[in-house]
Amino acid sequence: MSGIDAAVAERYATARTDSGMFKAGLWVEEVAALAYEAAADGALTGDDRAFAQRFAAQEREHAAVFETLLFSLTVPVREHAVPADLERLIPGLRRADRETALGRLGELEAAAIAGHQLMGRRLEVLDALRSVAAVMAGGAQHLVVIRAALGDEPLTKAFESGR
Amino acid sequence: MTLSRRDLLGAAALVVLAGCGVEEAGEAPPPDAEVLDGLLQVELAAGAALIGVAGAELLARQDQAHARRLAEAAGAEPAPRSADATRDVAGALARKQDAVFAYVAALPKLADPDHRVLVMQVAASEAEQLVVLREALGERPVLDAFAGFAAGAP
Numbered sequence: 357m358s359g360i361d362a363a364v365a366e367r368y369a370t371a372r373t374d375s376g377m378f379k380a381g382l383w384v385e386e387v388a389a390l391a392y393e394a395a396a397d398g399a400l401t402g403d404d405r406a407f408a409q410r411f412a413a414q415e416r417e418h419a420a421v422f423e424t425l426l427f428s429l430t431v432p433v434r435e436h437a438v439p440a441d442l443e444r445l446i447p448g449l450r451r452a453d454r455e456t457a458l459g460r461l462g463e464l465e466a467a468a469i470a471g472h473q474l475m476g477r478r479l480e481v482l483d484a485l486r487s488v489a490a491v492m493a494g495g496a497q498h499l500v501v502i503r504a505a506l507g508d509e510p511l512t513k514a515f516e517s518g519r
Numbered sequence: 520m521t522l523s524r525r526d527l528l529g530a531a532a533l534v535v536l537a538g539c540g541v542e543e544a545g546e547a548p549p550p551d552a553e554v555l556d557g558l559l560q561v562e563l564a565a566g567a568a569l570i571g572v573a574g575a576e577l578l579a580r581q582d583q584a585h586a587r588r589l590a591e592a593a594g595a596e597p598a599p600r601s602a603d604a605t606r607d608v609a610g611a612l613a614r615k616q617d618a619v620f621a622y623v624a625a626l627p628k629l630a631d632p633d634h635r636v637l638v639m640q641v642a643a644s645e646a647e648q649l650v651v652l653r654e655a656l657g658e659r660p661v662l663d664a665f666a667g668f669a670a671g672a673p
Contacts, residue, residue: 407661414664469643476635482627489623489639493646493666500650501660511574511651514581515588516643 358460363445364467368474374484375431377475381488382422384468386437387445389415391464394442395457398450404458404505411498418491425484455506462502465495469518548628555593555634558625558641562586563597565618565645568604569611572655578648585641592634612652616667619645623668 364384371377392412396405426433442449446460472492479485500511548554566582569575590597605611622642629635646666653660663669 410661414661417664417669473636473639476626476639477632485626485635486623489626489642490665490668492639493619493623493642493668494661494664496643496646497650497661497666500647504654510577512578512581512644512647514584514644515637515640516647517640 358446358463360445360460360463361467361470364464364471365474368471374479374481375426375429377479378422378425378429378431378484379433379435380471381468381475381491382419382426382433383435383437383441384464384471385415385419385422385491387442388461388464388468389413389419390437390439390442391446391449391461394439394450395452395461399452399454399457401454404454407501407505408461411501414494414498418494421487421491425487428484429481458502458506462499462506462508465499465502466518468492468495469499469516471518473517548630551629551631551634552593552595554625554628555589555638556595558621558638559586559589559593559595559597561618561621562589562641565611565614567611567614569608569652570604570606572608572652574651578651581644581648585644588637589641592637608652608655612649612656615645615649615652619649619666620668 367380367383368377371380389412392408392415396408396412400408423433446464449457449460452460469492472488472495475488476485479488496516499516503509503511562582562585566579566586568579572578586597619642622638622645626635626638629638649662649666650660653662
C-alpha cells in the first residue's frame with residue numbers, strides 16, 4: 357500500500373463538523389480529478405486513457421457536489437487542491453507505469469469511498485447524505501472499471517467499504 | 520483546481536434533488552426497522568438470478584448476502600428468493616438501478632449510524648454490479664458521474 361488510504365482517512369477523521377467533512381470530500385475529489393488527468397497524460401493509453409479522461413471530468417462533478425453542499429451551509433470555499441497536493445499524495449503518478457498508475461487510482465477511489473461512509477456515520481445534516489451517497493456510488497463504479505483494467509477479481513464486493 | 524459553471528449547475532441540481540426528504544416535509548421519519556424492511560423487499564426484487572452473464576453466480580451470492588444483512592438489521596426473517604432465473608439482463612439492470620435509487624433515498628430516514636453505513640455499502644455494491652450488467656449488455660459501463668442519478672433519478 358502507498359499511504360494514500362491513511363492520508364485520506366486522516367483528512368476525514370480530523371474533520372469535526374459537517375462543513376469540515378464536506379471540505380475533506382471536496383479536496384479528495386479534486387485530487388482525484390487531477391490524478392486521472394495526470395495518469396491520462398502519463399502511462400495510460402487507448403481505452404485506459406479514454407476512461408481516465410472521462411473519470412477526471414466525473415470527479416470534477418463530484419467535487420462540485422461538495423462545493424455546492426458547502427455553499428448550502430454558507431461556508432466559503434477558499435481551499436482547492438492543486439497539482440502539488442497530488443504530488444504529495446501520489447508522488448510520481450505522471451511518470452508511473454500503467455499497473456502502478458491504475459493501482460494508485462484504485463487506492464484513491466477506495467479511500468474516497470471509505471471517507472464517504474465515515475460521513476454516513478457522522479454527518480448531522482442527513483439529507484446531504486443522498487448527495488454524498490450518489491458521489492460514492494459513482495466512485496464505486498470507477499473502482500470496478502479500474503479492477504477490470506488491472507485484471508483484478510472479484511470486480512464487485514458484497515459490501516463495498518473501500519477497505 | 521477550479522470548477523466550471525456547468526459542473527456547479529449540475530451539482531446544484533443533484534443536491535436539490537437530494538434535499539426532498541421526509542424530515543424537510545416536517546414528518547417524523549419511520550423507525551429504522553420499517554425502512555430496512557422496505558429495502559429488503561427492494562433487494563429481493565432486484566436479486567433474481569441471471570442466466571448467460573459472466574460472473575452471475577457471484578452477483579447472486581452478493582445479493583443473498585445483502586438480503587441476509589438487511590433482514591438481520593431489520594429484525595426480520597429473510598424471505599426466500601425466487602428460484603426462477605432469468606435471461607432478461609435489461610430487466611435485471613433496471614431493477615438494480617431502482618435499488619440504487621432506493622438505497623440512496625432511504626439514507627436520511629435511518630437513525631442508527633451503523634444502519635446508514637450498511638445501506639451505503641450495499642448501495643455501493645449494487646452500483647458496482649450495474650457496471651457488470653452494462654458490460655454484459657454491450658453498453659457503456661459507467662453511465663454518468665453518479666451511478667445513474669444524473670441520467671434519471673425518480
